[in-house]
Amino acid sequence: MGNQTDNTLRIGQSEVITSRIGVGAMTWGDPLLIPRFDPARLGCGLADSKEEQEKAVDVSIAAGVNFIDTAAMYGMGASELRVGELTKDKPVVLATKFPLRFRPWESSMLKDLNGSLSRLGRASIDLYQLHYPFPWLTTSNVMNQMADAVQAGQIRAIGVSNFSAKQMREAHAILAKRKIPLASNQVEYSLLHRKPEINGVLDACRELGITLIAYMPLAMGVLTGKYTVTIRPTGMRRRMSRFRGNKLAAVIQIVSMLRDIGDRHSKTPAQVALRWLLQHDNVLPIPGAKNAAQASENAGTLSFTLSDSEFDALGWATLQWQKK
Numbered sequence: 262m263g264n265q266t267d268n269t270l271r272i273g274q275s276e277v278i279t280s281r282i283g284v285g286a287m288t289w290g291d292p293l294l295i296p297r298f299d300p301a302r303l304g305c306g307l308a309d310s311k312e313e314q315e316k317a318v319d320v321s322i323a324a325g326v327n328f329i330d331t332a333a334m335y336g337m338g339a340s341e342l343r344v345g346e347l348t349k350d351k352p353v354v355l356a357t358k359f360p361l362r363f364r365p366w367e368s369s370m371l372k373d374l375n376g377s378l379s380r381l382g383r384a385s386i387d388l389y390q391l392h393y394p395f396p397w398l399t400t401s402n403v404m405n406q407m408a409d410a411v412q413a414g415q416i417r418a419i420g421v422s423n424f425s426a427k428q429m430r431e432a433h434a435i436l437a438k439r440k441i442p443l444a445s446n447q448v449e450y451s452l453l454h455r456k457p458e459i460n461g462v463l464d465a466c467r468e469l470g471i472t473l474i475a476y477m478p479l480a481m482g483v484l485t486g487k488y489t490v491t492i493r494p495t496g497m498r499r500r501m502s503r504f505r506g507n508k509l510a511a512v513i514q515i516v517s518m519l520r521d522i523g524d525r526h527s528k529t530p531a532q533v534a535l536r537w538l539l540q541h542d543n544v545l546p547i548p549g550a551k552n553a554a555q556a557s558e559n560a561g562t563l564s565f566t567l568s569d570s571e572f573d574a575l576g577w578a579t580l581q582w583q584k585k
């Protein structure tokens with residue numbers, strides 16, 4: 262285990278230590294901002310009221326969850342702004358991502374970094390991540406700019422997101438020349454999306470000591486078991502195959518298994534699905550929470566353990582989602 266305990270995790274080989282589960286703040290912030298491209302508003306819909314967002318932070322911290330993930334792109338800065346307001350003087354580990362916009366003609370990270378620091382109201386960001394391997398941002402250029410920002414004290418740890426194993430290795434090697442670790446790669450990982458296990462990303466993370474941050478760990482909410490043929494989700498996700506037809510029927514079978522296992526521990530399907538991820542060495546799930554009840558339920562993942570046979574049974578039952 263080395264860099265983790267039951268309740269804490271060092272992000273990669275960096276100095277940043279965090280809780281074993283985080284909170285995704287993608288849907289938070291001013292609902293009136295209408296950006297051209299916004300995965301939060303398009304994909305999952307918006308979080309509940311400002312008060313609920315505030316309570317979500319407080320119940321998370323009270324339950325020992327201190328890692329909050331956002332991105333400049335979410336609501337064109339609105340999510341970062343809200344996270345900054347809600348976490349002022351609070352003991353949290355903040356992760357954000359750049360760029361703010363798709364701007365192929367501009368390859369400077371510094372402007373985005375200063376914007377994020379200002380919206381978050383911080384002098385430094387705990388984990389700063391490149392959101393995607395955008396073709397116009399060469400890895401060498403960006404990693405060196407991020408390394409400069411670490412040396413300037415503006416970033417504590419460097420991460421990437423949506424990087425393949427090959428891209429991760431390249432970024433890791435460039436940073437190694439500056440004697441700075443690549444701390445994390447944030448990719449989609451859940452019981453319904455197990456590609457990191459076969460595309461080399463999980464293996465490369467283990468080999469290089471990089472933390473895998475698992476986004477969409479509840480498969481956009483379908484693993485909670487609350488969506489059925491008649492109860493449909495908000496946002497574009499309703500069009501995704503896992504929310505419809507035969508694929509939804511297959512998911513409902515998995516949810517039934519999550520419920521059976523959860524009943525043995527007095528836990529919900531969502532908590533069992535998150536616990537399965539958390540029991541992977543050096544994997545940090547960041548479920549999105551729209552309100553205090555969701556944040557509290559997700560934090561409850563910390564307070565039980567799946568047996569080896571329960572963990573293995575879930576792995577076998579969802580093997581088909583390694584390829585989907």
Ligand SMILES: NC(=O)c1ccc[n+]([C@@H]2O[C@H](COP(=O)([O-])OP(=O)(O)OC[C@H]3O[C@@H](n4cnc5c(N)ncnc54)[C@H](OP(=O)(O)O)[C@@H]3O)[C@@H](O)[C@H]2O)c1
Binds near residue numbers: 286288478485531547
């Ligand atoms: N790096 C990237 O490219 C990338 C991409 C996507 C996301 N992310 C990050 O990953 C985080 C999580 O991903 P995600 O929010 O898309 O997917 P997710 O965590 O799989 O699902 C979150 C959604 O599930 C529902 N939910 C969460 N907890 C629940 C609970 N306990 N009970 C019932 N419903 C619950 C909520 O929506 P409803 O209540 O409306 O169902 C919530 O918005 C994001 O906030 C973001 O920080 C990163």
